[in-house]
Amino acid sequence: MSTPPFQDGAGLPIAAVERETGLPKDTLRVWEKRYGFPQPLRDGSGDRLYPAEQVQQLKLIRRLLDAGMRPGKVVGLDGDALQSLLGQRSVAGGDLSRTNDASYAPPAVLAPLLEAIGAHDPHALRHALGRAQLRMGLAPFVTDLVAPLAAAVGEAWVQGRFEVFEEHLFTEVITGVLRNAIASLTPPSGAHAPKVLLTTLPQELHGLGLLMVEALLALESCNCVSLGTQTPVGDVALAAAAHKADVVALSFSNVHNGATVLASLRELRAQLPPATALWVGGSCTALYQSTLDGITPIRHLSGLQPLVVQWRQLRNH
Template structure:
């Protein structure tokens, strides 16, 4: 089967004939025609000679239908769904399609409690290799961090063990971002301001952004706002994403965001995540500063960036 994204990128066709549309979506021409005729799964365009033509959105829809029918969904039920519903169904299948993840974070922390670092690292590496990023973050990393907090609070996890978990997670998760840097577009900068040392939430957000197709540049923790603005302006950044988790840092973060907004080039959005996000966005009441509390919205934010002219470095 052809790689759809590569085909579109390299040849930039506006329409596909039946055979190409079928190949790109993984179907046979006969199946495509049957789905169209019996279920109106897509309604193709017609050229001057009456031949059916399919645009890129139709081909992507057909690919979604193919994957879902392979997983047991009847085409008669899928054909009536719109594209957003199909994408949601695919995401639901991804989230539930991996066995026994619920017990993995506890098993990994049991290994750390015994200082079996190789076991923890092996389980984490396998999860990173085999799981989509959204599943990895939602069902492994986030529950792992919650369990770390519980065990640290009740004395089952020592400070050294908690720091060991953070160190191993940081190294492995950063390796994902560094595998395939996207240099060809204005990048989205991920950082925290001074006084905010909590990094794993920021890393999780950066991974979600990366999975959503953002060209991510991860800068880490504790950046002075003026320096962050200088980097963003120099690179012509598409957006700046800030994490603020510690309630004790909410007021300093407010002043830091004001300084960042004043120094940042016009038109560059600032996304704020973490426990303090809503407070900070409401207190600032600045149009380009937005609270982002749901990683699922990063895909929509990326699409919003595509229609915006790139800032000048």
């Protein structure tokens, strides 16, 4: 869907800014109150209009967030300062698919895939990924190709070599490939098949990492229920009860303030039954800085299989 033109030359409405930058509308409003930026104009109806210069700053801020920086360190900086920081940073963030994972793919393997994204050729990208998944098997495909490819796409975004729509192209294609692969697996059954509810909390738009987790859990004969992204805390608890979930798995990126993430997790933990495990991952550094009672952080995709084994062992006792 194309972006609406500037209205009377004043700026973009908030919905268009969300599409342009990948920053949720609620986040933009919170930053406006907390940091005094952005500073939108108002149209005749009182609705926000964001000038082009501010939209460009927000794009740079989003790149820095994806590179692992916190909002408080970058929101409100001018364009030159943001560009300077971008030159100093290497990619460290994104969603759970970019969680300091040790997996690595040689540049020669990633280059044709990145070229297909840059050439805006979804058919070539889908064909190459599908062949790789069949050749490698699902688990190595996720950990050894998709994870480093997601990191490479994120790095291209941070460096300004990819635009938002190109990142979206990659996400849509890989989502289709992974969904087809998951659907081809034999459905899990029995008491040894934990039911895992996967989602993100409000303002968290990143969902690819959750899908990668779902693929790996499906291979471990887990029964996965995905709610997609941006589910309120109370609804996560209600869904966990309705689906009789054994595990709730959430992903967080650096869009969130660390204190807000921890407060939301404590609130959710209090609403879940003690027997329901709560697994969390992503690039939000607050997840790994302190021990959270009843909450298990997952730094790497490789940590999922041992967690499932541990769950089964505890269930058998």
